[in-house]
Amino acid sequence: MKQVVRARHAIVGGEAVHDFAFVVEEDRIARAGEGAAIVAANPDLPCMDYGEDRLLAPGAVNGHSHCYQILLRGWADDWGFDKWRDDALYRIIPQLEPEELYWVALAAFVEMLGNGITTVVEFFYVNGAGTARLEKLVEAAIDCGIRLVVARAWMDASYAPPIFREDIASARRDTIALAEELRSAGILVCPAPHSLHAASPEMTRAAVDLARELGVPVHMHVAEARYEVEQVKARTGLTPIAYLDSLGVLGPHFVAVHAIWQTEEEKDLMGERGAALIHNPVTNQYLGDGIADLVGLRRRGVRIGLGTDCDLRPCIYDEMRAATFLQKTATLDGATLSARDAWLMGTRDCARAVGVEAGDFAAGCYADWCVIDRTHPSFHPWSHPVNQLVYVSDPGIVVETFVGARKVSDRRRAQRYGNERIGKELRKVAERLRLPLDHANAPA
Ligand SMILES: [Zn+2]
CATH class of the missing domain: 2.30.40.10 (Urease, subunit C, domain 1)
Structure with missing residues (x-):
């Protein structure tokens, strides 16, 4: 045609x-x-x-999302990160059945399309109990027509819920099988070692090796919260980006998600190695993570895209606005990051960072x-x-x-x-998972 x-x-x-x-x-x-x-x-x-x-x-390009986190909206707010993760995220998400995941993903994707997002990178980490859940997420993307990139998480830390965990061999086997299966549908599958706290160094290296074999980017959460820096330093003697570089994983294929807490030397390293960053400014504010130094990273040539991460309201225009406002505030300079800079981060630059030919009329x-x-x-x-x-x-x-x-x-x-099917199905999911549905105070 x-x-x-x-x-x-x-x-x-x-x-x-x-x-x-x-x-x-x-x-x-x-x-x-x-x-x-x-x-x-x-x-x-x-x-x-x-x-x-x-x-x-x-169309806007969403460089990082966890669609199922829409279930945490409106009740797990205003908590510290640990409580949010342990009492909401790690309690609710492992209970999702594959069919429920389909409806949750469809709801989030339809919302994104309505907000002008045409590509989404789903960082998916419910892989420990087989492939059924991820297959349902893919089905939801195909059904609503959004362009999907799967950042297929690898996680082996003992603290993580069992349904998130797997060994290196099975993560590798399933990621290869998924990449082959989805190639004909034009869906890019990228290995994604979850983070330095949730994936061992061996697993991180293996995921990066596979990304190189497949010729695709590798996605990883890095230095989102300040405590991660202390944790990695105590374990390895190095700060997170420096440690990743010592593992030999930093390079043009490496997409760091968040990367808020960095030393000046680490920012230099990201620039020298040609790594990319996905910045999630709304989530970074919502969870109290901190403010990434976009201005400093851009000066060093780091490629930057935007993501909606916890999908509070998955809209890249919101992320663009938040990105500029945070930089203006952090540098006390209203001229520091323009609307156009932010626009490109949420469209063309994000597409390039995640390896999709999109985000511009070219x-x-x-x-x-x-x-x-x-x-x-x-x-x-x-x-x-x-x-x-x-x-x-x-x-x-x-x-x-x-x-x-x-x-x-x-x-x-x-x-x-x-109004119709998705709303009804989401309500059923909320009822089965016993999410708070009625917030009215009981009469005195
Ligand atoms: Zn994330």
Whole structure:
């Protein structure tokens, strides 16, 4: 299938462009450029033509998510990290049956599509009891049409719930099998040693070796909380990034998630080795993790993408806003990280960091885009569209989302999912897991 997509208003490479078009072949962009010229050069192709009331933006790329954490929303808030992890996360998630996981994942993915996210990296760690749960998550992504990258976690620490744990041989075997199985569906599978506290050095090395064999990135949580630095130092004599470098795992394929607590020397190391960072500023605030030094890391050439991590409200525009605000606050300089910088981190740069050809309207990229309503009350005609989306708008401004040139979300569809089947299934899951459903105080 070949077609032209044309828009009066678009965001291309982080810039506002008037009269823009691209040619789609199958699910990718073949050519892009000035709208009138592209249309004139392709007179026989059907043309999807967006008018003055619409703005075309590349789909946002979510570099790090745990979709099942939507079950913790609204009741496990305002806790310290240890209590949140032990009394909510590690208590609830291991109980999820595969079919329940399907509905939870579908709900989160549909919400992401509605918020303009077209690619998601799911860091999935319920792998200790076989492959059924992860298969259900993949099924949910395929059913709703979101572009999925599986960061398939490896975990062997004795403190972790048994359903998260496995040995190196089975993690390797299952990751290879999954990568082969999902290749034809275009789903990238990346080994993901969970963290330095949940994966042994042997397991971390083995996961990185496999990533090299498969030619894919490796994802790992690093230095999210300050205590991790002390823990790693006590065990190894080195700080986390320096220790990872001593294991020989730091390199252009390495995607560090969080990496908040770093010395200046470690930041140099990340830059020298060409490593990438996925920054999750909303979660970092929500859990009280800290503020990553994006400005310092960017100066050293570290590639940076954004993620929604605990999926409180999975919206990359929120993450862009939080990323700039935190840097402005930390450096006491309002000019330190611009809306455009943040926009690229949540689109093109994130796609590059996680190894997916997406996040921009350029030849070779997947044809993934979302349509913004320029007549929405929160859309101001005097605003630059990038600043508008990063600083002002609510995700309700996204009216349609396309993945691989196929419409996968619109307002009606989002409402239908929200109100009907998914809502009912989620309520059943909440009841079975005994999540708090009624927060009203008992009458005196
Ligand atoms: Zn995470």
